[in-house]
Each structure stands twice: as structure tokens, then as C-alpha cells.
Amino acid sequence: MKAFLKYREIWLAAAIIALIGLISTRFPAFADPGNLRQVFNDTSILMILAFGQMVVILTRSIDLSMASNLCFTGMVVAMLNAAHPAIPIPLLIVIALLVGLVLGAINGLLVWRLNIPSIVVTLGTLTIYRGATFVLSGGAWVNADKMSPDFIGFQRAAFFGIPVLSWIAILVIALFFVLMTRTALGRSIYAIGVNPTASVYTGIDVGRTKFIVFCISGMIGGLAGYLWISRYVIASVEVANGYELNIIAACVIGGISIAGGIGSVGGAVLGALFLGIISNALPVINISPFWQMAISGSAIILAVVLNARGERQQGRIILRKVEAVT
Amino acid sequence: MTDIPAPRHIPDRLDKPLRSAIFSWESLLVVVAAAIFAINSFASPYFLDPYSLSDLTFNFTEKGLIAFAMALLIISGEIDLSVAAIIALASTMMGMAVQAGAGTPELVAIGILVGLGCGAFNGLLVTRLGLPSIVVTIGTMSLFRGIAFIILGDQAYKGYPESFAFFGQGYVWWVVSFELVLFLVAAVVYWFLLHRTSFGRRVFAIGNNPVAAQFSGVRVGRIKFILFCLTGLMSGIASVLITSRLGSTRPSIAQGYELEVITMVVLGGVSILGGAGSIVGVVLAAFIMGLVTFGLGLLNVPGIVMSIFIGLLLIIVIALPIVWRRLRGNS
Numbered sequence: 001m002k003a004f005l006k007y008r009e010i011w012l013a014a015a016i017i018a019l020i021g022l023i024s025t026r027f028p029a030f031a032d033p034g035n036l037r038q039v040f041n042d043t044s045i046l047m048i049l050a051f052g053q054m055v056v057i058l059t060r061s062i063d064l065s066m067a068s069n070l071c072f073t074g075m076v077v078a079m080l081n082a083a084h085p086a087i088p089i090p091l092l093i094v095i096a097l098l099v100g101l102v103l104g105a106i107n108g109l110l111v112w113r114l115n116i117p118s119i120v121v122t123l124g125t126l127t128i129y130r131g132a133t134f135v136l137s138g139g140a141w142v143n144a145d146k147m148s149p150d151f152i153g154f155q156r157a158a159f160f161g162i163p164v165l166s167w168i169a170i171l172v173i174a175l176f177f178v179l180m181t182r183t184a185l186g187r188s189i190y191a192i193g194v195n196p197t198a199s200v201y202t203g204i205d206v207g208r209t210k211f212i213v214f215c216i217s218g219m220i221g222g223l224a225g226y227l228w229i230s231r232y233v234i235a236s237v238e239v240a241n242g243y244e245l246n247i248i249a250a251c252v253i254g255g256i257s258i259a260g261g262i263g264s265v266g267g268a269v270l271g272a273l274f275l276g277i278i279s280n281a282l283p284v285i286n287i288s289p290f291w292q293m294a295i296s297g298s299a300i301i302l303a304v305v306l307n308a309r310g311e312r313q314q315g316r317i318i319l320r321k322v323e324a325v326t
Numbered sequence: 327m328t329d330i331p332a333p334r335h336i337p338d339r340l341d342k343p344l345r346s347a348i349f350s351w352e353s354l355l356v357v358v359a360a361a362i363f364a365i366n367s368f369a370s371p372y373f374l375d376p377y378s379l380s381d382l383t384f385n386f387t388e389k390g391l392i393a394f395a396m397a398l399l400i401i402s403g404e405i406d407l408s409v410a411a412i413i414a415l416a417s418t419m420m421g422m423a424v425q426a427g428a429g430t431p432e433l434v435a436i437g438i439l440v441g442l443g444c445g446a447f448n449g450l451l452v453t454r455l456g457l458p459s460i461v462v463t464i465g466t467m468s469l470f471r472g473i474a475f476i477i478l479g480d481q482a483y484k485g486y487p488e489s490f491a492f493f494g495q496g497y498v499w500w501v502v503s504f505e506l507v508l509f510l511v512a513a514v515v516y517w518f519l520l521h522r523t524s525f526g527r528r529v530f531a532i533g534n535n536p537v538a539a540q541f542s543g544v545r546v547g548r549i550k551f552i553l554f555c556l557t558g559l560m561s562g563i564a565s566v567l568i569t570s571r572l573g574s575t576r577p578s579i580a581q582g583y584e585l586e587v588i589t590m591v592v593l594g595g596v597s598i599l600g601g602a603g604s605i606v607g608v609v610l611a612a613f614i615m616g617l618v619t620f621g622l623g624l625l626n627v628p629g630i631v632m633s634i635f636i637g638l639l640l641i642i643v644i645a646l647p648i649v650w651r652r653l654r655g656n657s
Contacts, residue, residue, distance in 0.1 A: 062460075064585075110641065114648050117598045123585055124641040131634030139628065237630055242582070245407075245464055258461045290479045290577075294472025300465030304457050 012270045043276025044169035050250040050268040052220030060260030061118035066221045067243035068129035073225030078142040078235035085148035096226040104218010108211035142235040193261030253303040351595035355610035366621035380501035386616035387505040393590040394516040395557040403600030404459040410583035411470035416440040416565035418474040421483025421575040437566040445558015449551040474577040483575040494571025517605040533600030
């Protein structure tokens with residue numbers, strides 16, 4: 001039981017349940033399963049993005065360009081759909097994944113081949129990708145009336161009472177869970193974050209692995225691009241402006257250490273849900289939505305204070321530091 | 327008994343032959359700046375005019391002021407993403423003070439003090455609690471701007487006194503604006519602080535090896551705290567300038583400035599990993615960014631496309647020396 005309580009995910013889950021309880025004292029219908037399903041659906045995109053960011057942060061890197069990638073890829077699929085409504089949605093999703101992959105690979109190559117710190121590379125591509133969206137669209141918007149009914153309806157179709165968007169999120173959770181806990185790549189990602197030097201000696205190609213994680217975050221950005229545009233049914237240059245910091249916030253609240261090596265899929269899910277619940281709850285309990293920003297800011301600071309305490313003992317330690325062994 | 331090797335002569339400072347001066351980062355920036363200046367004057371007939379050149383300076387002075395303090399902070403191995411949010415909060419507080427009937431001196435004091443207070447808050451969290459600054463300042467970025475949103479919502483503060491407009495719109499002499507003078511004075515002050523005082527050497531020492539610095543008697547925590555305060559202070563000053571220039575306050579004021587300030591610092595040759603950089607480089611980078619945005623503006627290029635050039639400039643200027651070194655190394 002004690003070992004069980006050591007996991008921060010448990011504490012975070014408890015905090016979320018307490019939060020839901022608190023909200024339902026003022027608005028009982030909030031804790032309704034139907035409403036919670038709605039909250040999960042609303043949070044799906046943030047959650048998916050948080051996994052992409054998580055694998056990058058685990059390797060001691062950061063990807064600030066995810067929201068710009070989302071914006072660019074979203075514009076590409078929206079324009080494709082407007083010009084050729086006949087393209088089936090699954091194919092569009094594959095295109096979104098590929099476009100995102102290319103943008104992520106550019107980040108990854110600059111980090112891997114030129115050894116430029118990832119924060120510099122993605123700070124640059126953050127502005128480049130968003131600017132490229134403007135060049136691509138000529139500043140025009142793609143509105144709902146130009147999108148095909150399938151484009152908009154795909155993620156809203158329900159299977160077993162749950163919309164496709166939520167199913168996609170569940171699928172991505174499962175994929176990342178397998179990746180992080182059952183594959184060599186997942187272990188390499190953790191190992192690089194804990195101790196990059198030791199990783200080299202154990203035969204992990206650190207540069208190549210970083211390239212791969214940027215490809216993963218790029219593909220996630222691309223996927224989220226389609227999902228975002230078809231959810232909010234408008235594609236413009238302003239889409240998800242500044243959202244990169246929300247993604248990082250979800251990771252930080254979920255207990256993923258910015259210093260690398262510590263964090264889990266469960267944590268990312270909970271971190272995103274925490275932010276999603278707050279943004280869904282504020283309007284129903286009659287607090288001005290303008291409070292949201294300050295609340296998530298305080299949550300980030302609180303989370304990082306709490307995480308810093310546990311970080312010294314916890315985490316998946318695959319390669320131990322020398323000091324710890326002796 | 328074996329021979330004791332003769333003690334090696336260790337020079338006080340490394341030789342700086344002309345060659346290394348020519349190939350330094352600053353000279354590269356001078357070349358880039360000159361090239362952009364030349365391209366601009368060919369591309370637009372309106373560019374080489376004292377009044378347009380004066381307008382140009384408004385593009386970078388406010389961000390440049392913050393960039394000096396940010397340069398020191400990044401050299402010491404920390405970062406502050408909350409600077410734009412500090413501008414928003416300080417501006418909101420000044421707006422509230424105007425509603426309460428404050429005069430120009432009080433407004434300036436409030437702006438600067440709020441900035442300083444926010445910087446101190448960041449500094450306390452990072453140095454006292456030992457938290458990573460990138461995460462702390464992402465948090466305070468939401469918090470500070472969030473408070474501005476709570477106070478203002480979708481409203482705006484207006485009605486700043488006329489004498490307050492001088493800071494962001496006034497000219498000291500002919501086309502030389504108050505903002506430009508302040509920028510140049512700050513450049514000299516920060517150059518002196520970083521390159522000519524023991525404080526500056528300690529900043530470099532911390533950035534290169536915080537543990538070694540600590541064992542050499544450098545008060546790492548205190549110096550980092552001072553640097554966060556300085557960054558907050560400069561953001562407060564920038565807030566006074568922007569608020570004065572715009573004459574109104576919205577909670578979305580200066581949105582995204584933090585990334586432009588950091589781009590300026592990195593473009594100026596400051597290592598994002600800490601331990602290296604110069605104020606001259608940051609001044610040049612500020613000029614370059616001002617030149618690019620202003621030149622493209624004269625050609626009616628929209629702001630969002632300009633950002634592509636800034637982003638490309640950042641990556642190319644950082645990548646070029648690396649590629650260059652590698653090509654020379656291989657041959």
C-alpha cells in the first residue's frame with residue numbers, strides 16, 4: 001500500500017477526483033457520466049498532443065513547434081478537403097500524419113545532425129511553420145461551408161456511445177503505453193533522459209533516438225491538426241496560437257520532469273484531464289473564463305513544487321547515476 | 327628524484343589575433359546587419375530617410391531592453407519565459423492606478439516596481455525551492471497574464487495622462503527617441519556589468535559550472551535571484567514604454583514577446599546552454615531583427631511572413647558556423 005501511494009499518478013488522480021467532487025457541490029450534474037465523457041472528449045486533442053511532447057521532454061529536449069505544426073497541417077488537410085472533397089477521411093488522416101512527420105523530421109534532423117539545442121530549433125520552426133501556413137493559405141480562412149460533411153462528421157460519429165475522437169485518444173493512449181513500457185525504443189527514451197552519457201555506453205544512439213522522438217511529436221502534431229480543424233471547423237493562421245505552452249503545462253502537471261527521464265503515459269493523461277476539467281468547469285460554476293489562465297498557472301507552479309520533492313527518489317531508474325551506486 | 331617539469335607559462339588572457347576577431351560571432355552579425363541594411367535601401371526608396379530610420383528603432387528598443395537582462399540570465403543557465411506576461415501585469419496595474427487618479431511619476435514607479443516584484447517572485451521560486459526555471463516561468467507566465475485577464479477581462483484601460491506619453495512617443499533630440507536613448511544607455515550599463523565587473527565574471531562562472539562556482543565561493547543562488555529581479559525590472563521598464571506608446575492597456579498586450587526576446591538573445595550569440603555570450607552581440611541582434619521587420623514592413627510584407635524570416639535567420643545563423651566548422655574539419 002505504501003509503495004502504491006508513492007506513485008504521483010495516484011495523488012494526481014485523487015486531486016482530480018477531489019476537483020470533480022468540489023465542482024459537483026456547486027453544479028451536481030458535472031459528475032454525471034455523460035458529462036464526464038464529454039469532458040474526456042473535449043480534452044482528447046490536448047491529451048494526444050501531450051504524449052507527443054512527453055516523449056520529447058523525456059529525452060531532455062523540448063518541442064515548442066507542435067502548435068504551429070498543428071496549424072500548418074490542419075490548413076493542408078482543410079485546403080485539400082475544400083479542393084477535393086472526394087478524398088476519403090482515413091486517407092486525409094494519413095496525409096496529416098505524413099505532413100506532421102516531415103515537419104517533425106526537420107526539427108529532428110537539426111537537433112540530431114547539427115547538434116543545435118532543441119529549444120533553439122523549435123523556437124525557430126515555431127515561427128516558420130506558422131508563417132508557412134500564411135504563405136500556403138494566402139491569409140485566407142477555410143470555413144465550415146467549404147469543408148465536406150464527412151470531414152466535419154468523422155470524429156463526431158459515435159461507436160458504443162463514444163465519439164470517434166475519444167476512440168482515437170484511447171487508441172493513442174494504448175499505443176503510447178505499449179511504446180513506453182514494452183519496447184526497446186521506450187526504454188532508450190527513458191535511459192537517455194536519466195543519463196545520456198551512460199546511454200551511449202550501453203549502445204543507444206542518442207542522436208538517432210532524439211530524431212525519432214521529434215518524428216513522433218511531429219506525427220502527433222499532424223494528427224492533432226486534422227482533429228482540431230474538424231472539431232472547431234475553421235482553419236486559419238491563428239489556430240492554436242500559443243497552445244504549445246498548454247501542451248507543456250499538461251505534461252508538467254502530469255509529473256513529467258522537464259529535466260528528462262521521469263514521466264508516464266498515465267501522468268500525461270491525468271495532466272491533460274486536469275486542465276480539461278478546469279476549462280469545462282469554470283463556465284458551469286459561473287466563474288468568468290478569464291480565470292482559467294491564472295488557475296492553470298497556479299496549478300503548474302504547484303505541480304512543479306510537489307514534483308520536485310518526489311523527483312529525488314522516484315522515477316523509472318534504468319541507468320543509475322554513478323553517485324547513486326557507490 | 328625525477329625532474330620536475332618547468333611550470334608552464336599561463337597567459338592572463340588568450341591572444342586575440344586579428345584573425346579570430348574577424349571570424350567572431352559579432353563580426354558575422356555585423357556582416358549580416360550590413361547586408362540587410364543594403365538590401366533594404368535598394369528595395370525601398372523610403373528606407374534611407376532619417377524619419378523612417380527613427381521609426382525603425384521602435385521595433386526593437388522595448389524587446390532589446392529585456393534582452394540585455396535575459397542575456398545575463400541565460401548565460402547563468404536559467405531562462406525567463408514570463409517577461410511578456412510581466413509587461414501585461416505591470417501595464418494592467420498602471421491602468422488601475424490611472425483610474426485611481428495617479429500621475430505620471432507614480433505610474434512609472436508602479437510599472438517598474440510591479441516588474442521587479444514579479445521578477446523577485448520568479449527568482450524566489452527558482453533559487454529558494456530549487457525548481458527548473460523553464461517550468462516555473464511557464465507557470466508564472468500564465469499566472470501573471472491570467473491576473474491581468476481577471477482584472478481586465480475583455481476591457482481596456484485608457485486615459486493615460488499626456489505627460490506619460492513622452493516615454494514611448496517622445497524625442498530627446500531631432501529624430502532620436504527617448505526609447506532609443508534608454509536602449510543605448512542600458513546597453514552600456516549591461517556591457518559594463520557583464521564584461522567589466524566581478525559580478526559579470528561570476529555570472530559566466532555560474533553558467534559554465536554552477537557546482538564549481540559554488541565551491542569557489544560564488545553565491546550562486548543570490549546571483550541568480552538578482553538576475554531574475556533584473557529581468558523583471560527591465561520588463562517593468564519595457565511595460566512603461568509600451569503602455570506609453572500605445573496609450574492603452576489590454577490583457578493581451580505584448581503577447582508572444584518572450585519568444586522574440588529569446589530569439590534576439592540567441593541570435594546575439596548567447597549560448598542557450600549558458601556560460602557564453604556578449605552584450606555587443608545582443609545589441610547587433612536587436613538591430614538585425616529591427617532591420618528585418620522594418621524593411622519587410624516597408625515592402626508591405628505581412629507580419630506573419632516576417633516571422634518566417636526571423637525564424638530562418640535564427641536557425642541559419644546558428645547552423646552556419648557548425649556546418650562551416652564541419653566542412654573545414656573534414657577537408
